[in-house]
Amino acid sequence: MSKNTPHDSAKKHVTGEAIFIDDMVEPNGTLHAYLGLSEIAHGEIEKLDLSKVKAADGVVCILSAKDIIGENDISPMHLHDEPVFTEKLVEFYGQVIFAVVAKTRQAAKKAALLAKIKYKKLPVKVDIATALEEGAEQVAKPLHLKRGDVVTALKNSKNQLDGSMQIGGQEHFYLEGQIAFAIPSEDDEITIHSSTQHPSEVQQMVANVLDVPINAINVKVRRVGGAFGGKETQSNLFAIVAALAAKKTGRAVKLRPDREDDMKITGKRHDFLLDYEVGFDNEGRIKAMEANFAARCGFSADLSGPITDRTLFHADNCYYYPAASLTSQPLKTNTVSNTAFRGFGGPQGMLASERIIEEIAYSLGKDPLEIRKINFYGIDEKNTTPYHQVIKDNIIARLVDELEASSSYQNRRKQIINFNKSNKYTRKGIALTPVKFGISFTATWYNQAGALVHVYRDGSIMINHGGIEMGQGLHTKIAQIVASGFGVDLSEVKITATSTDKVPNTSATAASSGADLNGMAALDAVSKIKQRLIAFIIEKFNCKAEQIIFANGKVKIGKEKLNFAQLIEMAYLARVQLSDTGFYKTPNIHWDREKGKGNPFFYFSYGAAVSEVSIDMLTGQSKVSQVDILHDVGNSLNEALDIGQIEGGFVQGMGWLTSEEVAWNEEGKLSTFSPSTYKIPLASDVPEIFNVKLANWSKNPANTIKRSKAVGEPPLMLAISILEAISMAVASVADYKICPQLNTPATPENILMTIERLKNEIQN
């Protein structure tokens, strides 16, 4: 397989010919829906007067809770805690109360603002602190991971430290906003084009709200303009409203919220309040780790349960805790329901482990890297996680050693310490942080996938699978797998839109699993067709299986050579079945949440990054001068695409930890709801020197597709090195004797105020 094949849509991206949902040709009479939102964060609707909305120019109809035919519920866990339209109780600022359908989008947008709603306001819980004070109501069942006797281990440790940390949230800011386009047909049938990571869930939810069988609904997705977890459950609402409107009017209906409304209506990465206590010996070896992860989940559960679970699964990162007690606290707040975001809670857990490493290092006067290394999981011992899975593929020590050498970490660190001695107003920092990320959905049943392969009489091939193309190049990888399976050129393989009527009951394209699951399913389908072709050749040419080779668009049969297309035509005439489905389920995984024990992950992906930053001591501004990454993708399916994921994930992680700040005001209104107030990284924020290498010696010991490893999420967490490097620069103020306990995001304000705090601490 070529390691450098471009994205299958690259040529269409650059010409503007790639069709996103809003670019599709609209059927005659297409209508446009828009949503009417609450303007309080908590309260009851006393009077809903939509007469002016109804009377506005171009308005066709209005939809509210009473128009719902089936269940008024879009909880992905089916908990009945998240209505499509709320009828009485408003639980966050921006909650959807009604929809208006009009002849143009502009008319619908304008009309939606004309609602007159009278509320009875109720007390508002916006932040974690308030939620904790006011009874700490939870949206999902908390998880407790426990190994060993942490109380005794803490007591017996030579040193103990405790602290807390605020970890900020993150807005997805996919460039293509949420959108759905519903086209009704005969009987109950509706086809929905949805910008979603999870078409099967959209299908199921729409069926449930419309009270029709799932088979009436077909959801199609050709491509998604960025998702990052923000379209795993969050696209359901838009698809449902478009479908309801299509059902009611009998016309095609499109729904696309404005960027600002998109940001208000959809959930974000969870922010956390972390409390920790760690016990360690004089060399810095961790003996016990206790931590509580309180998360702002918003008004409903959404995926907060599994997300906060994953936080705990990654609170060890690469480090062995002889005794650990980790607890999640998924708190209910009057804010939008937070949701999946690249890493799915894992990044926040990892920050906890890196924070305690820092605490130990600064208290012992050592380089944090030294503390990291002596706490790495072992190979044959010290290899059990707090959830009792034994790690069998640990390569972190080798990875870190190689990166430490190739990046001249030690030398540069010495130079930086010297630089900081002689510079008052600019300080530098450097940090090397590791990543270990568990691959598999922790909801075990999600670890399945299907595919459908057709070979046509001219030898051209069509592949369809359950995964979504959202920029990551999944379709390219799958097409490469199929092409290499049949030994034909990639151009012979056509990828078509993901469609619930082709491959049913799919899982979300999430948890970095897209290529792992769908690649195996596609290979399964290819293998079935190939086996039939081989059987046909053996019979027809009277040869042995070993004599048959599919390569370079030809089929070699002993000394004879056939074009692939010739073979296919022959097989067709001989009535060989040239189409098949494929299926895959990940083996050897299980998880008992009640006991907190199991083997939730099929394998782990590893990586490490060194970041060097400088900070302006007068303004708190930071700048990244160099980043070196060594990342493990096993045997890469496509190096160019994998490097794209690593670079993009890193920069997204950097944004999360530096300039991206999600904020609500006291009334619970999101104050960062547009790109003018919410700042994702720009080209000019990218590290001046940015070296990304793959650990090309790594092969996945687990039997994955071509022994590759997942790459979607893990690189995001490499950006923790940026935070740690900033932290070192700040720590220079107090001669590296005080752990700065920097919260995230490390905005200029946060950095400068932390510097001031440290200055005061030395003086006192």
Add this chain to the structure above:
Amino acid sequence: MKIRKKISFLLNDKILELDNFSPSLTLLDFLRLEKNLNGTKEGCNEGDCGACTVLVGRLVDGKLIYESVNACIRFIGSLDGTHIVSIEHLKSATGELHPIQLAIVKYHASQCGFCTPGIILSLYGLLMSKPKANKDDIEKALQGNLCRCTGYASIIRAVEAIVNDGGLENDLLINEKKTITKKLQKMQIVGRVEISNKAGEFIIPKDVDDLALLLEKKPNATLLAGSTDIGLWVNKDFKNISPVIYIASLDGLKEVKQGKNNLIIGAANNYSQSQKIIKKHFPQLADFLFNIGGNQIRNMGTFGGNIANGSPIADLAPPLFALGASLNLRKGKSTRKILLEDFYIAYGKQDLQQGEFIQNIEIPYLKDNEKYAIYKISKRKYEDISTVCASFKLTINNDKITKATLAYGGMAAKPSRAKKAEQQLLGQPFEEQIIEKAALALPNDFVPIDDVRATAQYRLLIAQNLLRKFYLEQAGLEQAGLGQKS
């Protein structure tokens, strides 16, 4: 007077004439909804993400230049006499990709592809004006284009490869330049443009005198120049802006005079053009302009617009306060001159009468005995709104500070001078402890607010630290911090 009832422009390779359109019809809606040119995307509808970037070619002193702009906040009426280039224009008739498109494919610089057309047009604009663009130029050209997938590194590699290969040779727009120039010249018809339809009126005056006349007749008209703010009134607040008088194409508002003591710059010059004009006399200010918006905004927003808009965080106010700039205002046939700092009366209130407009800005040159600097602090370094913007000018005579202007934006309801802090400096030597006194006096000048961008405490500290930074830099004591990148 000749009155034209239509506008004409080139859209890719076609000449179009429009005589019936809403004054608030945006270029983006025109392209997507009326022309089915769907390669131009809507990402934010407020000029901040660049997904809708197109190139607009226009004649400047008879020469054709192309600038990247945000189609989402550009009104169609403002395109009279220009060449609009959307992504659909780049692929050749025989289906060959443009070199920039090829490079983006080759270097894997598109992932989801939604931002890609806008990014390509921004890069096209860059490479036409700077064939040897370096990394810094590329980054600046992309400051108005958000990409959430790639982390930009691959995009930068793609452009560097084009530059290393010798830039754009035999390129489409470069080859077409002569014929396009001719076509645009034919469209430059002298006279007033008046369009009216049921949604309202869009007027382009014949010249500045005509503008003065029109504004007397229609004192409530919306004066439209770069539309970087008015675009949002329409898209976000559904404001009715009719009647619109479009002024950014008036030569009389773009005149530049290099006088003996001052530079006079017409109000309708955009930031990018102004950068070239002021570079010689005010290099600090020219560099500072890179801190305003993304490149598309710098190609649209005007000097006069930034001032007239009256925002407390208008980025030009502090540096122009400090320079002692004045405005020449015109109403009917009369003109008056007003010191810029007197122009801002209170939050949202400026000394601008009905029917009056800013004709130009007069900026006194810096003298050898004047120390001058500008700083802007924001959450993200570029394409962000100021948390605090500061500009200082000190005049030193016989080792004493004889004149001091400490101007701040983001610290009060309007851009303001720190007069109490200035008092600490007057008559004193330019020394650290004197600057420190002024810094400590700043809380007497300002009681800043907490908002989404920063806390009051941080604002005040930054305001003080910027003064300290100014001293350190001017005294040449230490490379003070990261400084402004220029």
